[in-house]
Amino acid sequence: MPLDLTSDPADLTAALVDIPSVSGTEDRIADEIETALRALGRFEVARSGNAVLARSDLGRPTRVLLAGHIDTVPIADNVPSWRAGDILHGCGTTDMKSGDAMLLHLAATIAEPARDLTFVFYDCEEIEHDRNGLTRIEGELRDWLTADLALLGEPTNGQVEAGCQGTASLAITLKGRRSHSARSWLGDNAIHRAADVLSIIAGLDARTVDIDGCTYREGLNVVGISGGVASNVIPDECEIKINFRFAPDRTADGAVAAVRDLLPGYDVRVLDVAAGALPGLSAPAAAEFVAAAGGTAVAKFGWTDVARFAALGIPAVNYGPGDPSLAHTREEHVSRTQIREMTEVLRRFLS
Numbered sequence: 544m545p546l547d548l549t550s551d552p553a554d555l556t557a558a559l560v561d562i563p564s565v566s567g568t569e570d571r572i573a574d575e576i577e578t579a580l581r582a583l584g585r586f587e588v589a590r591s592g593n594a595v596l597a598r599s600d601l602g603r604p605t606r607v608l609l610a611g612h613i614d615t616v617p618i619a620d621n622v623p624s625w626r627a628g629d630i631l632h633g634c635g636t637t638d639m640k641s642g643d644a645m646l647l648h649l650a651a652t653i654a655e656p657a658r659d660l661t662f663v664f665y666d667c668e669e670i671e672h673d674r675n676g677l678t679r680i681e682g683e684l685r686d687w688l689t690a691d692l693a694l695l696g697e698p699t700n701g702q703v704e705a706g707c708q709g710t711a712s713l714a715i716t717l718k719g720r721r722s723h724s725a726r727s728w729l730g731d732n733a734i735h736r737a738a739d740v741l742s743i744i745a746g747l748d749a750r751t752v753d754i755d756g757c758t759y760r761e762g763l764n765v766v767g768i769s770g771g772v773a774s775n776v777i778p779d780e781c782e783i784k785i786n787f788r789f790a791p792d793r794t795a796d797g798a799v800a801a802v803r804d805l806l807p808g809y810d811v812r813v814l815d816v817a818a819g820a821l822p823g824l825s826a827p828a829a830a831e832f833v834a835a836a837g838g839t840a841v842a843k844f845g846w847t848d849v850a851r852f853a854a855l856g857i858p859a860v861n862y863g864p865g866d867p868s869l870a871h872t873r874e875e876h877v878s879r880t881q882i883r884e885m886t887e888v889l890r891r892f893l894s
Contacts, residue, residue: 545575545578545579545582546558546559546575546576546578546579546647547579548579548580548583548647548648548650548651548652549648549651549652550648551883552641552644552645552647552648552882552883552886553631553641553644553879553880553882553883555644555647555648556624556631556636556640556641556643556644556877556879556882557624557626557631557633558644559572559613559635559640559643559644560622560623560624560631560633560634560635560636560640561622561623561624561633562575563615563618563622563634564613564614564615564635565614565615565616565617565618566614566615566616566666566667566668566669566670566674567614567666567667567670567674568614569593569613569614569666569667570593572593572613573590573593573594573595573613573664573666576595576613576647576664577590577595579647579651580595580597580647580650580662583650583651585599585654586598586599586650586662587599587600589684589687591676591679591680591683591684592666592676592679593613593666593667593676594663594664594665594666594676594677594679594680595662595664596661596662596663596664596680596684596687597650597661597662598659598660598661598662598687599656599659599660599661600659601656601659602659603656603657603658603659604658605658605659605691605692605827605828606658606659606660606661606689606690606691607658607659607660607661607690607691607692607693607694607828607893608660608661608662608663608688608689608690608692608693608694608852608857609646609649609660609661609662609663609693609694609696609889610646610662610663610664610665610677610693610694610695610696610848610852611639611642611643611646611663611664611665611695611696611863612639612643612664612665612666612667612668612669612676612848613640613643613664613665613666614666614667614668614669614670615634615635615638615640615669616634616638616669616871618634619634619872619873620873621633621634621873621875622634622635624636626879629878629879629880630876630877630878630879631876631877631878631879631882632874632875632876633875633876634875635875636865636875636876636877637698637864637865637866637867637869637870637875637876637877638697638698638865638867638869638870638871638875639696639697639698639863639865641696641698641863641864641865641877641882642695642696642697642698642863642864642865643664643696644882645696645863645864645882645885645886645889646662646664646696647662647664648886649886649889649890649893650662652890653890653893653894655894656893656894657893657894658691658828658893660893661687661689661690663677663680663687663688665677665680668848672817675848677848677851681851681855688852688855688857689857690852690857691826691827691828691857691858692826692828692829692832692857692858692859692860693849693852693857693858693859693860694832694859694860694861694862694889695847695848695849695852695859695860695861695862695863696861696862696863697847697848697849697861697862697863697867698863698864698865698866698867698869698870698877699843699861699862699863699865699867700864700865700866700867700881701864701881701884701885702839702840702841702862703832703833703836703837703839703840703841703860703861703862704840704841704842704843704860704861704862705755705757705822705823705824705829705833705840705841705842705843705860705861706754706757706759706791706819706820706821706822706823706842706843706849706853706859706860707791707819707820707843707844707845707846707847707849707850707861708759708761708788708789708790708791708819708842708843708844708845708846709788709789709790709791709793709795709798709816709817709818709819709846709850710786710787710788710789710815710816710817710819710846711786711787711789711795711798711799711802711813711815711816711817712784712785712786712813712814712815712816713784713785713786713787713799713802713811713812713813713814714782714783714784714785714811714812714814715740715782715783715785715806715809715810715811715812716780716781716782716783716810716812717733717734717736717737717740717770717780717781717782717783717809718733718779718780719731719732719733719734719735719736719777719778719779719780719781720777720779721772721776721777721778721779722776722777723775723776723777724774724775724776724777725775727777730777730779731777731779732777732778733770733778733779733780733781734770734771734778734781736781737768737770737781737783740765740783740806740809741765741783743805743806744763744764744765744785744805745765747763747805749761749762749763750790751790752790752792754790754791754792754821754822754842755821755822755823755824755825755840756824756840757822757824757840757841757842758841758842759790759791759792759842759844760790760842760844761787761788761789761790762786762787762788763785763786763787763788763802763805764785764786765783765784765785766784766785766786767782767783767784768781768782768783768784769781769782770782784814785802785811787801787802788844788845788846789801789819790819791818791819791820791821791822791853792821793819794818795816795817795818798816798818799811799813799816817846817850818850818854819846819850819853820843820847820849820850820852820853820854820859821853822840822842822858822860823853823858823859823860824840824858824860826858828858829858829860831892832860832862832892833860835888835891835892836862836888836892837888840860843861845867847861849861862885862889863885864877864878864881864882864885865877865878865881
């Protein structure tokens with residue numbers, strides 16, 4: 544059966560979960576979303592790969608962009624969905640087909656929005672940056688990514704989560720000299736050299752910073768260490784991998800520089816880095832949304848695609864059903880009541 548966008552958004556969530564869409568295999572769900580949006584007859588609809596976009600042109604004074612990714616991580620014996628009372632279980636219930644259902648339902652049921660609306664349902668969010676549908680859309684359909692506010696339906700458990708942390712993956716390779724372990728004094732143990740680096744990072748007090756009333760807490764952690772040749776060989780190389788989750792008042796370059804300043808004398812290599820997103824809550828549309836959602840916003844811990852919108856100059860927040868700590872787990876589930884309640888909050892704001 545075709546998707547019924549006017550149905551209960553909790554039921555629509557189940558219908559979306561029952562369409563498998565692991566990253567890279569979103570053809571069917573994109574086809575069904577495209578068909579359903581075109582059938583509404585009041586949006587301009589575009590397709591980019593397995594991303595589907597729709598927008599109104601009503602001449603409203605402001606435009607809100609509502610985005611959600613339609614892919615999931617690999618299924619863990621949790622499709623199709625199933626219910627237990629108010630709880631809907633299944634892959635993507637939290638991350639983020641409940642958010643998609645909320646947005647699709649609103650597209651179908653708000654006939655006269657107070658703001659022009661742009662909907663972006665995109666593919667491949669759960670995998671590498673270059674394959675993310677927003678990367679392609681920014682290159683092919685840049686004019687679609689224009690708005691006064693962007694709302695990303697990532698799970699926030701009923702809260703408004705503003706902006707997001709930046710993230711940097713870094714590495715240090717420590718060099719020593721190989722020798723027989725029976726004559727260890729002839730060598731230089733590279734793994735032992737890691738002790739100073741570990742001590743500096745473990746002893747660092749996490750920085751906190753308040754931006755627009757949202758408190759962001761940074762975290763610098765060693766997330767991997769490798770080395771060793773054999774049980775009778777002093778190792779001549781050791782690699783330490785570091786992850787830095789930094790507050791959005793730092794630039795990507797500034798975050799890397801901060802780690803290098805902390806570890807002078809070490810060659811800190813950048814493996815990957817992505818800037819965070821400032822909350823932007825002073826922007827009128829963002830302030831209006833926070834007020835409509837209860838008046839409180841908190842910092843987003845972790846990186847999300849709101850950073851892409853912030854880089855384009857669009858204030859962006861995360862707002863979607865589900866507990867983010869359940870994302871990517873076999874136990875992923877969402878409250879049907881919460882889906883309905885958050886949908887109504889958005890409806891009041893958009894109407």
